[in-house]
Amino acid sequence: MEIYWLLGIPFAGGIFLALWGSRGFAPEINALFSLLTFLAAVWLTVRVVSGGPILTANEWFFIDPFNVFLVALTAFVAFTTALFSRPYMRIEQEHGRLNTARLRLYHSSYQIFISAMLLALTTNNMGILWVSMEAATLATVLLVSLYRTPAALEAAWKYFILCGVGIAQALFGTILLYFAAEKVLGSGGVALLWTHLNEVKDQLEPRVLQLAFVFMLVGYGTKVGLAPLHNWLPDAHAEGPTPISAVLSGLLLNVALYAVMRSKVLVDGALGTDMAGNLMMGFGLLSVVMAAFLIKRQTDVKRMFAYSSIEHMGLVTFAFGMGGALANFAGLLHMTMHSLTKSAIFFAVGHATQSAGTQLMSGIRGLIKTCPTIGWGLMLGTVAILGVPPFGVFASEFLIITTAMHEHPWATPFLLTALGVAFASIFGKVQPMVFGETELARLPHQPALTPVFVHLGLVLMLGLFIPPYLAAWYRQAAQLLGG
Amino acid sequence: MTLPIHLQIVNLLAALLLLISFAMLSQRRIIGLVTLFAWQGLALAVSTALVGWATGQHHLYYSAGITLILKVIVMPWIFYALVKKLDVDRDVEPMINIPTTMLIGIALVIFAFNLALPISQLAGTVTRSTLGIAMACVLLAFLMMITRSKAIPQVIGFLAMENGLFFAATSATYGMPLVVELGVALDVLVGVFVLGIFFFQIRETFDSLDLKHMEKLRER
Numbered sequence: 001m002e003i004y005w006l007l008g009i010p011f012a013g014g015i016f017l018a019l020w021g022s023r024g025f026a027p028e029i030n031a032l033f034s035l036l037t038f039l040a041a042v043w044l045t046v047r048v049v050s051g052g053p054i055l056t057a058n059e060w061f062f063i064d065p066f067n068v069f070l071v072a073l074t075a076f077v078a079f080t081t082a083l084f085s086r087p088y089m090r091i092e093q094e095h096g097r098l099n100t101a102r103l104r105l106y107h108s109s110y111q112i113f114i115s116a117m118l119l120a121l122t123t124n125n126m127g128i129l130w131v132s133m134e135a136a137t138l139a140t141v142l143l144v145s146l147y148r149t150p151a152a153l154e155a156a157w158k159y160f161i162l163c164g165v166g167i168a169q170a171l172f173g174t175i176l177l178y179f180a181a182e183k184v185l186g187s188g189g190v191a192l193l194w195t196h197l198n199e200v201k202d203q204l205e206p207r208v209l210q211l212a213f214v215f216m217l218v219g220y221g222t223k224v225g226l227a228p229l230h231n232w233l234p235d236a237h238a239e240g241p242t243p244i245s246a247v248l249s250g251l252l253l254n255v256a257l258y259a260v261m262r263s264k265v266l267v268d269g270a271l272g273t274d275m276a277g278n279l280m281m282g283f284g285l286l287s288v289v290m291a292a293f294l295i296k297r298q299t300d301v302k303r304m305f306a307y308s309s310i311e312h313m314g315l316v317t318f319a320f321g322m323g324g325a326l327a328n329f330a331g332l333l334h335m336t337m338h339s340l341t342k343s344a345i346f347f348a349v350g351h352a353t354q355s356a357g358t359q360l361m362s363g364i365r366g367l368i369k370t371c372p373t374i375g376w377g378l379m380l381g382t383v384a385i386l387g388v389p390p391f392g393v394f395a396s397e398f399l400i401i402t403t404a405m406h407e408h409p410w411a412t413p414f415l416l417t418a419l420g421v422a423f424a425s426i427f428g429k430v431q432p433m434v435f436g437e438t439e440l441a442r443l444p445h446q447p448a449l450t451p452v453f454v455h456l457g458l459v460l461m462l463g464l465f466i467p468p469y470l471a472a473w474y475r476q477a478a479q480l481l482g483g
Numbered sequence: 484m485t486l487p488i489h490l491q492i493v494n495l496l497a498a499l500l501l502l503i504s505f506a507m508l509s510q511r512r513i514i515g516l517v518t519l520f521a522w523q524g525l526a527l528a529v530s531t532a533l534v535g536w537a538t539g540q541h542h543l544y545y546s547a548g549i550t551l552i553l554k555v556i557v558m559p560w561i562f563y564a565l566v567k568k569l570d571v572d573r574d575v576e577p578m579i580n581i582p583t584t585m586l587i588g589i590a591l592v593i594f595a596f597n598l599a600l601p602i603s604q605l606a607g608t609v610t611r612s613t614l615g616i617a618m619a620c621v622l623l624a625f626l627m628m629i630t631r632s633k634a635i636p637q638v639i640g641f642l643a644m645e646n647g648l649f650f651a652a653t654s655a656t657y658g659m660p661l662v663v664e665l666g667v668a669l670d671v672l673v674g675v676f677v678l679g680i681f682f683f684q685i686r687e688t689f690d691s692l693d694l695k696h697m698e699k700l701r702e703r
Contacts, residue, residue, distance in 0.1 A: 127663030134670040138677050153685050168644050175652045
């Protein structure tokens with residue numbers, strides 16, 4: 001029952017806003033629908049946490065601790081982003097960058113996008129998972145090009161083509177998976193249902209699954225932003241409106257990685273080797289190192305934080321690739337921390353670029369004097385994402401690195417160097433933005449910074465103390481991932 | 484061993500599909516490309532229906548029907564309308580010259596057959612020999628996307644790749660479950676609509692659909 005509410009509310013929101021999204025109250029309606037979605041997600045989470053996994057609606061939906069955790073995270077960040085986008089989009093409109101027709105498109109697509117991601121997370125069917133991932137891409141293409149500047153259009157085109165090609169590989173992977181499954185489960189509906197596949201995973205033909213996983217990793221990996229397939233990500237993040245950067249970075253990347261993990265569980269079962277894990281470790285490490293060195297060269301603040309997202313998703317992929325209860329736990333924790341922190345940073349950056357009128361870091365100076373809350377938000381967010389204790393990112397990075405030292409010592413120098421380089425370059429660039437001399441103007445609307453501090457507060461809390469029920473929940477999820 | 488006549492026809496259609504992929508690679512005009520795309524869709528629909536008839540998998544009729552409506556009628560029609568409205572029916576301007584592209588294409592086909600060999604031996608379906616062709620079509624479409632600089636040829640390349648994938652699904656497994664196929668078809672259709680809007684945006688901003696104007700965002 002909850003599941004219908006969860007998926008139905010944002011979908012209805014999308015339709016409602018497509019019809020009335022150009023009215024003055026649309027941002028509030030957007031936030032309201034996101035709040036209702038969040039409440040439905042909480043309801044579902046409570047049920048799963050208290051009653052165990054749910055398999056419902058003719059086995060169409062499957063919710064276990066692993067995906068319910070992502071559902072809760074997705075709905076929460078979607079809600080806070082909707083709150084942030086209220087004043088943000090109003091200011092954009094007053095700056096003349098948007099008109100009401102585009103705002104209607106924005107609000108409607110936002111809800112459809114959330115709905116598609118939630119469908120991807122909750123569906124039990126690997127084929128529908130693919131379909132909803134593609135739907136999530138399509139819903140955001142026109143959002144990335146919302147400002148209609150040459151750079152925005154180029155970014156959207158790149159996003160569409162690269163993710164389209166990538167996801168086509170994932171479709172081929174899914175076809176191969178079905179091909180292997182059909183021999184065991186018979187043709188027809190059940191052969192793509194994850195729960196059924198999971199039961200017979202050791203009987204699936206290993207050679208086919210090996211190939212299928214490679215295609216799925218490349219396909220969904222493109223959407224995770226793994227190097228060397230990450231090209232679309234910085235552009236899409238930098239050129240789209242900031243609330244979209246926040247949800248792309250904080251949510252979509254997670255959902256894509258979720259798809260990879262669902263396939264990994266099957267492949268591990270079929271192969272009985274570390275092949276899938278090794279591939280993920282390789283891609284993850286490459287992304288971490290490459291992104292860290294590219295961060296150094298960025299001049300655009302949103303691009304810089306986009307590269308930082310690649311780095312962190314690489315780190316999570318690496319952790320999941322190592323496998324085992326501890327690394328999976330660390331990976332899940334890092335996913336949460338990254339989503340919360342990175343979206344908080346994008347909120348602060350969004351208002352900072354609005355008050356400076358540019359995204360170039362050299363043009364943003366002395367935020368602390370003109371708008372202290374934005375300045376502090378950005379500074380604390382940056383400190384948090386760089387893994388300074390006591391923030392939660394430190395805890396998860398520490399766990400990942402100690403596990404790596406223990407299991408794969410060869411990787412640690414790369415990880416530590418990359419983290420060090422990223423730290424030096426990001427901190428060096430953000431510091432003058434916050435503390436330098438300035439002549440920035442104030443914003444016409446009160447910026448929505450509550451979400452920033454709520455997110456950072458959560459990250460801080462999780463860094464100091466993870467409540468026992470939450471830890472138990474993460475542990476359950478980590479166990480499901482096995483490896 | 485001789486195959487029954489309908490399977491021979493399926494094999495013939497598979498060969499035709501591959502041939503059309505090559506023809507697309509060598510096509511210089513956008514309208515011609517759209518026509519070839521429609522023919523490819525038709526070959527795909529007929530072969531899907533034939534496989535469905537030969538094996539008694541009736542859900543394949545539905546997917547053949549969807550292919551026929553979407554890829555032979557709706558999409559080519561949208562593309563014709565777009566080309567006409569945007570007035571872009573000039574050369575497709577490949578980035579590598581066409582004979583070289585064809586040679587690369589041949590190498591890709593050989594690679595695809597090698598890749599598909601171990602899998603098609605596992606396939607129990609009557610049409611398994613066509614899996615290699617399906618894979619080759621995917622790779623050729625990929626090549627076309629890489630070597631074309633205009634927006635519409637790139638998208639047609641993308642859709643041709645989807646055709647190849649669809650053919651792979653039919654030939655290796657008698658098609659995915661119907662829901663999934665419906666979902667994929669819906670995505671593709673929405674994708675084409677989104678692109679239609681998008682083309683107008685690109686055109687409005689750049690005054691051309693040539694993606695060479697779009698090289699500002701390099702990895703810095």
